[in-house]
Amino acid sequence: MTAHLSPSGIAGRFKAHFDLNNQEFSIAGSVRPQTIDELAPSLALLKESIESVRGVLYVNVRRLAQMNNTAFHAFARVIIDACRVRPDLRFVVVTSSVVGWTTRKFGRLSKIEPGITVEEYDSEFYPGQSFLEEGGFIPILRTQTKMTWRHERSILPRHGMRPGIVMADICCGIGDFAVLAQKEFEPSRIVALDHSKSSLAYARKVASEFDITGIEYTYGDASEMLLDDDQFDLVTCRHSLQIFNRPAQILKELFRICKPGGRVYITNEKNSHCLGEPRAESIRWTYNEVAKLFEHFDMDVELGPKSRRYLADAGFDDIRVESFMVTNLDGDPKDFADMIAAWEEVYAGDMAAKRGDSGEFIKQFRQGFKDHISAALHPKGYAGWPIWAASGQKPL
């Protein structure tokens, strides 16, 4: 059941919805009516929801960006009244830490009626969050970005990067890409968003130490961003679709914030195609296992070549896909080796342990990484890490 608002200028800026299965009433968008008459359908829906649930009603305001006091008071009244006539009923208001005001403001309601509680919901993290965040991965992200940048700086102009544009880097990590893009291409504005507070803190620290201004580091959830529709000429999302269990949903959000005529640029891997000489077999075996390991945790690190399909399914036109190989010959082979060593530590360490792998498996699993490192450092060796870069245009 959904109630859309109709009258006047605030029309369509918010949506109310009731889901009986989950006993959840949700309201999203910006709700700033002049009078409560404008809210009548949504208030009626809330009352109906209250009547049709037992025990608890979840009130989901995670995507409620704005609500003026006129509206807040009207919704609060309905809930407070219900508490008084239905002592059997509890209300759980689910807020998001991304929206600054909701937790505090809805929290006041529990002072009035103890039957109302507020839970701040910090998005279900993507499945591997803890591995990557706690695994000391930050220095590795730096090294990775340094290595991919050598290729991407020449690739990006084919995907919509040019001076003066307004761009967003979603899932920016520690923000290196945004810094490099700013230096090289001088966009007029960069918003860099991530859901890791520690990465953002790091990014802000780097920016202030190096006196970098103009990058807006922003906390947010890529699957439901507070950013407005149709804002950016270029939206980049690097190495991240592959770690979400629902990449299509993220892509939908990237599409939404992109301007019509603008482009969304994504990079992803196909881990099983990492390669090296000598000891190609051992290396190949290990990276095949890497792909399976991620799959076990609901992540698809084989996504790279599927980019075209994902972009097409999300509604993009003029899709461009290319691939490049980061190798030990690109720069200092030591950087390549360091990156592999960090992968080994996380994949054959925390992740394999979490899956419950045997010692014997882990030993062989590690060997492939070690062979990849040797290949990188070998005077006649070659080691590679393939990446797919793809973009599509949002139709005008």
Next chain:
Amino acid sequence: MPTKDANAEPSFRTMIQVDMEIASFLSNWAHCDYISSYLARTISHNRPDSVLFSNLFSSALNELLEVTFRTRHSGGALECRLSRLGETDRIELTFACSREEHTFLEAAVARVQGADRQARYLSSLSGDVAPSRDMMLLELTVNYNATLRLEEVDDDMVKIVVDLPLGGLAN
């Protein structure tokens, strides 16, 4: 131009100012929303978390504009100026209003900063009647830690000055 305070307050730097005829402001309720969203976005760029800041600032400014919208005016212009000092952003709204309205606003500004503001806020929230302008101003002090004051510019002009300490916020 409004006259400046005599006391040696460190100076706020003006970032943006919007002037419009009261009549055209009042012609459409959605102006409150447009102006607050637009201005919030415009001044958010160099805050640590621009999106979070813009979201909060827009909420606060919108309440203030709605209060202004609901005030009985006597024509003239509405001036909305935003300025900044460190982590504080200042909103100054200047407009003409009747003597009664002036008195009302003065009393309201004092009430919402009383020690009992939390309790007042909760009781107006649980009250039956639609939210009063008091509650909208209370919101600013209770939920945004704002400080408010009213300045008389000249005979029939008032200026509401609101300081919002939101600048340092980041997740």
